[in-house]
Amino acid sequence: MTRYHGRIGFGESTEALPGVFADVIIEQFYYGEVIRTSRQLRSGDSVNPDLLSGNSISIVGNLYALEHFFSIRYVEWAGELWTVVDVEVQRPRLILRLGEVYNGPTAATPVTP
Numbered sequence: 001m002t003r004y005h006g007r008i009g010f011g012e013s014t015e016a017l018p019g020v021f022a023d024v025i026i027e028q029f030y031y032g033e034v035i036r037t038s039r040q041l042r043s044g045d046s047v048n049p050d051l052l053s054g055n056s057i058s059i060v061g062n063l064y065a066l067e068h069f070f071s072i073r074y075v076e077w078a079g080e081l082w083t084v085v086d087v088e089v090q091r092p093r094l095i096l097r098l099g100e101v102y103n104g105p106t107a108a109t110p111v112t113p
Contacts, residue, residue: 002034004057006076008084008096009107010068025073027107032059034077035095053082053098061094069094074102081106 008030011023038054057075059065065072069089074081075096085099 002037004030004032004034004059004077006030007107008059008065008072008076009074009081009102010064010071011073011105012068012071023073023105025105025107028062028064030059030061030065032057032093052100053077055082055098057096057098058093059096060092065094066091072096073104074106 006029007027009025009027011025013021014024016022034055035058036054036056040052040054055077057077061069066089069087072084072087072094075084075098076082077098081102082098083100083102083104084096086097088095088097
């Protein structure tokens with residue numbers, strides 16, 4: 001298995017204005033293993049097909065990750081940010097399944113290990 005180390009972004013919903021909520025991204029650095037590597041091309045309504053990652057990454061979760069696994073938004077892997085489409089809890093590990101390239105908000109200042 002390939003080793004993994006990188007940033008994982010958690011989205012915490014905060015009230016920006018009265019009645020208006022926005023995600024504030026908090027990044028943390030994790031270690032783990034890539035337990036599945038695959039890719040798909042999906043043809044859609046766009047000119048170019050969409051690239052989907054079918055990768056699964058297993059990380060050892062700290063207390064924060066285990067309590068906030070539902071708010072994981074993205075994983076940094078292979079020089080790109082990927083959307084996390086599924087999280088499976090196998091204490092003390094979290095299995096993260098990746099989808100397409102992440103295009104949402106990111107943390108203001110990246111975390112370094």
